[in-house]
Amino acid sequence: MTVKDLARLTPSGYPAVSLLMPTHRTPPENQQDPIRLRNLLSEAKRRLDDDEAVPQSVATQVYEEIAEAAAHVDLRQVSEGLALFASPGQVHVRLLDSPVQERVVVGNTYEVRDVVADAARRHRYWALVLSEQPTRLWSGDGADLVEVHSHGFPFTHEGPGGTTGLPRDYGQRPSAHRDERHRQFFRDITSALAEIDALDSRPVFVLGVERYLAFFADEWGRPIAGAVRGNYDRAGPHDVYRVLAQQLDAHTSIQQVAALEALDVARGANRFAAGLAEVWTLANQGRAAHLLVEEGFHSAAWVHGDHLHPPDQEPHRDEPGTLVDDAVDDIVEMVARNDGNVTFVRDGNLAADGRIALIVRY
Incomplete structure (x- = not known):
């Protein structure tokens, strides 16, 4: 699947189960990976069984699908993370080069942000x-x-x-x-x-x-x-x-140089944005044509509506903000979901732009 395909990955229906876990290449850390995976599968089964909106036959089907997919993962050959997605009659497996936060989510959609960002960083x-x-x-x-x-x-x-x-x-x-x-x-x-x-x-x-x-x-x-x-x-x-x-x-x-040159052209044509907060707002509006990000850039942030605030500045308004662990990954997903392109460039290439910049559509 392409980055854009992953961003639009749609479950067949409710429930959509997302299981994500960090994995390890070498011992002794990787010796715990099979145990952690079994625990996460047990957690997924518990949530499916306890969900009154899910018929028991569907809960059993979805659990068996995700458990069978997990059984075929060779944990000796993984890198930094594992993602499993399942819904009735549908299952997807992704091995990730980027670490992820361990979690099980049961909802109407898949939790694809980490997978999309990982795919965008890979060549x-x-x-x-x-x-x-x-x-x-x-x-x-x-x-x-x-x-x-x-x-x-x-x-x-x-x-x-x-x-x-x-x-x-x-x-x-x-x-x-x-x-x-x-x-x-x-x-x-x-x-x-x-x-x-x-x-x-x-x-x-x-x-x-x-x-x-x-x-x-x-x-x-x-x-x-x-x-x-x-x-x-x-x-x-x-x-x-x-x-x-x-x-x-x-x-x-060559790809990175071409993207940086296109960014300079957009800067001169006033179709350019820089910095995490401004890029977040424009990406959230669907205006991103091409996102450029430094390879090593990650940042937590507070989200309040379509605005972003630094992690040490929680917005004090009527509605509380939401703290996201990596706003950069969220932006990558938003851009890919809206048919924009994403290019990761070497660290330092966007130092004057807050390490993240955007070519806008209009």
Whole structure:
């Protein structure tokens, strides 16, 4: 799911259960994770059973769905957090690179703020390894890569010119026939990749020998985020990430520079806002076109209506304010939910703007 998809994640109905917990990579802390997860599942079951608005059959169904999803999570392979969402007939699991506050929430909507902010901070991409036997597609999320097995991937060139070879009666120009078969092979690959990218658009990185890269570029017909020359037919996920790491860093830097340049243009056109309080108000109004945030910026704050106050200044008005643990994550969710873009930039790039800035729509 994209950041915007996550921001709009909608339960199938009531009850919508959100279970979030911090996780740990190494012992001894990670030895407690299975116990904490069992305790949170017990808490979810108790709340479902005690909710008079939930028929017992529905409470049992939703609990079994979220418990089964939890049973398939390998807590030895997690990072900083885990999020489970379930409603009747629906369940979602997300492993997070950012720590979360431990909680179970039963309501009409999912508690997706932490998940959306975590997804926005991560660098997701497609890594396509070109080969005749076979071409493989990897879904990349930082250093984590998972092979795609859909839309025809992995692709193997099994026709003439591929595994079966060219017939002897192909005439005086067998290389031309071989090239045409290769073009058709890579045409099928680009069509399948285009379908996948339409569902989840990401930067595309390509690995392969020079000849295959040329065939792919001719058929793809759109910008490629990076290309690595060489034979990587037998490369596993760690190998693919290792050879792509430098290209990924360069692409991220280019994206950040482009976002900062766009911010300067917006500043000159008076379509610019800066600082946590002003950005919060405009994002809450749905006016955010592009949010820029420093990677290490987090801030608690008091929320009073559509206004934000520093954490040490509780608003003294007729209605009490609400203290949120991280207003930055809330802003990221609001922007994504309203079709805005989010770019995290390196710490210090927005020092003069209060570490957060916004390009507004109007």
